[in-house]
């Protein structure tokens with residue numbers, strides 16, 4: 001069975017809360033931060049509802065899950081206190097991950113700030129060696145994430161990750177988290193040459209290191225080095241390319257984790273598109289959402305078709321406009337999904353009294369294209 005889910009909240013009742021949220025999206029996997037991703041405050045392990053959560057996971061058919069380390073720790077820092085904090089905190093995170101019964105903790109390798117990439121690589125490896133040595137009694141691997149190349153972050157190329165792995169003594173415990181948005185933003189062509197990208201990954205790092213895949217579309221063109229996520233189908237990568245990733249034999253059996261944000265007016269009130277994205281990529285939209293949902297998607301195709309809108313061209317042209325024309329962006333900063341929503345509402349393309357979330361779910365399925373709809 002496809003292991004697919006999203007980032008979910010670990011607050012309140014810990015693993016139980018996370019499982020409930022994941023269940024509401026129809027997930028078979030999920031990813032948590034053990035506390036806020038932007039700080040290092042953590043609750044004691046006893047208050048994380050681990051036995052209760054595990055029971056709920058089994059009942060919900062959720063198997064392998066993933067932990068993500070907070071992104072503020074920086075193993076690449078030359079500052080002694082920053083580096084020490086990162087090493088100490090990561091050791092505790094690895095132990096917490098082990099206590100939850102999870103085998104992979106995803107880590108942004110780090111940033112070299114005022115030094116250079118070579119320094120960063122050596123420093124990160126030094127930190128990883130310390131963390132792995134102090135946690136060798138655990139069953140936890142550290143999954144280095146492929147990065148977009150924002151600022152001075154390390155991990156923008158497969159070669160940088162391989163260079164870290166090479167310097168880690170116990171590198172049987174280093175795995176990789178492949179992020180679709182990040183590799184695309186770093187310049188790898190997963191849209192038109194996924195086979196080529198994976199082949200290059202295999203020769204530089206080895207496909208057997210991949211333990212987790214992050215599924216995100218990108219707000220920026222390939223090579224932009226930006227790292228801004230958007231729902232599947234609403235960005236430069238597109239549904240077809242993401243679907244190719246999910247169904248690629250080299251990635252079979254890996255947990256696929258969505259980290260796509262809510263896009264719309266009702267920020268904070270509506271859920272991200274996880275439920276629709278999961279059903280689309282698993283191929284059970286009809287079961288999850290029913291026949292009326294599919295009729296609505298058909299209506300959207302009919303409506304946008306009459307407006308001479310092709311879903312892919314519309315998404316790409318809108319991003320291109322927002323990127324290249326500052327005046328146009330100032331006059332109308334709405335992203336593709338927001339524009340499609342406004343068009344559909346303005347012309348009453350859908351009957352029924354839907355919430356913004358429900359309309360966006362239908363738009364997400366529309367963005368998977370006619371070919372997808374024909375196959376349902």
Ligand SMILES: [Zn+2]
Nearest residue numbers: 068106108145
């Ligand atoms: Zn990440």
